[in-house]
Amino acid sequence: PHAAAARLVVAKTSEIQPPVAARKGKRGGVLQGTTQETFGNEHWAPKGIEIVSYQGQDNIYSDLTAGRIDAAFQDEVAASEGFLKQPVGKDYKFGGPAVKDEKLFGVGTGMGLRKEDNELREALNKAFAEMRADGTYEKLAKKYFDFDVYGG
8 A cells, every 4th residue: 555645846956845834925836637726726836826727747857857837746656756866856856744634645556356255455555554553664765765655
């Protein structure tokens, strides 16, 4: 399991982080049609944050690096792998903790199993619990991610 977290990406020199409400007048880039766009429009736009919607993530990064927006708001994994770990993202960081909103982002990501696969479900749940208890999960996650992929 891993959480489907949304994060702000900002310049390393920036102090912007959720709640962005304290950042009236700032501009945040989001991908059109995403839960991040909905969240920004519902929670931040009414507080004076300009939500700028883009058709592609590359356009967001372009405007972020050019200083036309103050932050990008997107999926945590995509931000880490697609920008922060790339040469173009070297001067950027996550701005604060993941934004949580069960209504929009859910409680995490799951794996689909057939309803009658009780034995398999129990075996997987047991294996994940054992891996979390003995530190194996954390060790493996740290090898690939620089954030808490489990979400808590």
